[in-house]
Ligand SMILES: Nc1ncnc2c1ncn2[C@@H]1O[C@H](COP(=O)(O)OP(=O)(O)OP(=O)(O)O)[C@@H](O)[C@H]1O
């Protein structure tokens with residue numbers, strides 16, 4: 287399982303006089319099998335960080351190492367679910383999920399069975415042949431997640447993947463993601479605005495300051511493991527220890543706003 | 545007008561009202577008929593619908609001179625479709641290349657910028673000088689006329705792909721080739737189909753004009769020749785057939801676009 291090391295990373299955009307500093311001096315390691323959650327105010331550079339990890343943007347300074355070697359662009363071992371919708375409207379929902387399998391030359395029948403299984407797991411059974419414009423925003427978001435999971439990357443980078451979901455679907459997908467995580471041993475890099483989601487999912491939660499984003503807080507949490515042992519998300523989220531951790535994160539986010 | 549189920553609130557209403565369209569057509573036809581029947585206009589300038597219809601039937605029969613209407617229609621259609629295929633084969637790859645490659649774009653842009661707005665009739669005499677008035681000249685002229693809209697559409701189409709879509713594809717392990725074939729090209733298809741429709745329409749316009757200037761057969765030649773003999777009825781048949789074929793081209797291309805890119809405009 288690959289390890290992703292971020293070492294004194296700064297990112298700036300060339301726009302404007304002197305450019306826009308989006309991230310400053312970020313260092314962390316995405317350990318194999320870890321869920322690292324990123325919290326931070328809108329515009330603090332979360333998406334920029336994800337783009338750098340995926341290999342879409344080169345570091346302005348500092349390094350990103352994958353198993354000791356600097357990134358050379360994107361790769362299939364780092365899957366993404368992007369904040370802006372990136373489905374292919376010329377394909378059906380199922381066609382989108384089959385896309386990564388088609389890239390690998392899987393035969394049609396096997397591809398189709400795999401795609402249908404992923405869609406079903408995400409609560410979209412029977413949607414294989416649906417055109418995307420007939421799906422709701424939350425359904426499309428789940429198709430994107432299904433597509434990224436079907437690609438089976440060792441590292442999955444997710445940018446607010448549950449943003450458009452109702453509270454109930456959101457929680458059931460959080461639980462599903464944790465189960466899949468346990469069974470696959472993937473590393474997840476997960477961006478969210480929800481403090482509760484961060485506390486529930488994260489092995490590590492990292493809070494960024496407003497732009498230029500720096501790491502101002504990090505906590506190691508184990509509520510994801512607690513859920514996987516007990517199997518009851520509501521119980522975990524109602525636990526006083528969880529509530530305390532959540533409030534502590536919220537405080538860190540508030541403190542970051544100055 | 546009451547809102548209909550397929551309207552989106554606030555957007556200008558879609559579609560039309562075909563009974564109204566039919567009524568307007570019928571009214572125009574009646575006016576035309578009346579103008580001829582009551583002698584408002586001399587038949588030399590405007591023969592009535594009945595007369596035009598009989599001329600049409602006569603032109604379709606074998607008694608008509610010069611191979612009849614079918615011969616002219618086939619000559620024109622053959623030219624425009626042949627040149628269309630040639631233009632597609634040349635201009636689409638060039639346009640895609642311009643969209644994808646900075647150097648190709650830099651190299652071809654000045655040429656395209658100059659010759660795209662150039663009316664084909666401006667260089668028509670040159671093509672006659674080079675190739676005479678035979679089929680080769682028509683093919684060259686039409687290919688030149690149709691190529692710019694096709695190239696520009698393909699070039700613009702390449703830009704239609706969202707950067708997120710490409711990013712997602714690369715993060716699923718797509719090679720450059722796969723990203724081009726399975727992401728960039730499908731994303732470009734709606735623009736390309738619009739370009740094909742515009743190109744074909746423009747080619748047809750150019751062809752009819754070119755046939756009036758220099759040709760032995762073809763619908764344009766038929767209309768021009770009829771005017772030399774003051775056969776207004778034949779001219780009217782020619783004009784109607786030219787217009788109907790243009791409409792058929794447009795309809796066929798729209799249908800093709802709806803078949804091939806059903807997602808287009810439904811985001
Ligand atoms: N292409 C760009 N050119 C210039 N500045 C940019 C560009 N993209 C982002 N920025 C700036 O960089 C900063 C970080 O943007 P980013 O998209 O990473 O924020 P974010 O944390 O993901 O925000 P959100 O939570 O709203 O998605 C923003 O302040 C934005 O103005």
Ligand SMILES: [Mg+2]
Nearest residue numbers: 332333369445
């Ligand atoms: Mg963002």
